Amino acid sequence: MIIAEHLEQTYMSGGHPLTVLSDINLTVEPQGFLAIVGPSGSGKTTLLGLLAGLDRPTAGRVVLDGEDLGPLTEDARARLRGEKVGFVFQTFQLIPTLTALENVLVPIELRPRAADRVENPEQRGRELLTRVGLGERTHHYPAQLSGGEQQRVALARAFANNPKVLFADEPTGNLDGDTGHAVIDLLVALNTEARTTLVLVTHDQELAQRAHQVVRLSGGKLVT
Numbered sequence: 240m241i242i243a244e245h246l247e248q249t250y251m252s253g254g255h256p257l258t259v260l261s262d263i264n265l266t267v268e269p270q271g272f273l274a275i276v277g278p279s280g281s282g283k284t285t286l287l288g289l290l291a292g293l294d295r296p297t298a299g300r301v302v303l304d305g306e307d308l309g310p311l312t313e314d315a316r317a318r319l320r321g322e323k324v325g326f327v328f329q330t331f332q333l334i335p336t337l338t339a340l341e342n343v344l345v346p347i348e349l350r351p352r353a354a355d356r357v358e359n360p361e362q363r364g365r366e367l368l369t370r371v372g373l374g375e376r377t378h379h380y381p382a383q384l385s386g387g388e389q390q391r392v393a394l395a396r397a398f399a400n401n402p403k404v405l406f407a408d409e410p411t412g413n414l415d416g417d418t419g420h421a422v423i424d425l426l427v428a429l430n431t432e433a434r435t436t437l438v439l440v441t442h443d444q445e446l447a448q449r450a451h452q453v454v455r456l457s458g459g460k461l462v463t
């Protein structure tokens with residue numbers, strides 16, 4: 240589902256090149272579950288951004304669901320993400336002026352091709368919120384929800400478009416232990432039910448052990 244070959248990312252920083260990832264090679268099978276671990280600053284978020292087509296590498300290539308991202312324009316990559324990819328972030332990233340239900344509907348409404356849109360988005364949104372235990376909270380705004388509840392809304396939103404791949408960047412980083420565990424149990428269960436491929440960045444060893452495959456980054460390189 241994902242192939243990365245010889246990925247390199249170099250930023251210009253104060254007039255000097257700074258290589259934050261070098262020679263990254265990995266493969267994730269369809270319905271696989273890859274955990275990316277490593278210390279802060281080791282390049283985890285940068286790698287996730289390259290695999291998801293948010294950014295382009297300075298060298299190497301990413302193939303996502305059979306499509307080489309290299310030749311694609313920014314617009315084409317955005318369209319591909321809309322069709323195939325879901326995201327969950329450490330800081331939830333809900334839109335504060337929208338209710339829980341409206342947040343979940345955002346990716347459905349942004350669906351690039353009308354033919355791909357779900358028939359009854361509102362019903363789908365309610366079902367997803369019920370699945371994450373928030374069936375009674377559909378009209379609440381993010382500020383009226385706890386951190387764990389906000390992240391569960393974000394999970395429902397991430398699955399709204401039936402993505403092929405879900406990318407999660409330290410999704411429990413802003414939650415306390417018990418709340419974080421509940422969110423992860425839900426993430427893993429939804430992932431299994433929806434047969435999604437999951438790529439997860441985490442600091443949590445226990446969580447990484449639930450993955451099928453773990454890679455460790457150190458100073459921008461994969462180490463074993």
Ligand SMILES: Nc1ncnc2c1ncn2[C@@H]1O[C@H](COP(=O)(O)OP(=O)(O)O)[C@@H](O)[C@H]1O
Nearest residue numbers: 250251252259278279280281282283284285286
């Ligand atoms: N846009 C950027 N420009 C310059 N340096 C960056 C940029 N994005 C990330 N970095 C640097 O790349 C390194 C890796 O960052 P990141 O991928 O966020 O690590 P992690 O997620 O593992 O904490 C850090 O040293 C960071 O400062």
Ligand SMILES: [Mg+2]
Nearest residue numbers: 283284285408
């Ligand atoms: Mg990070």
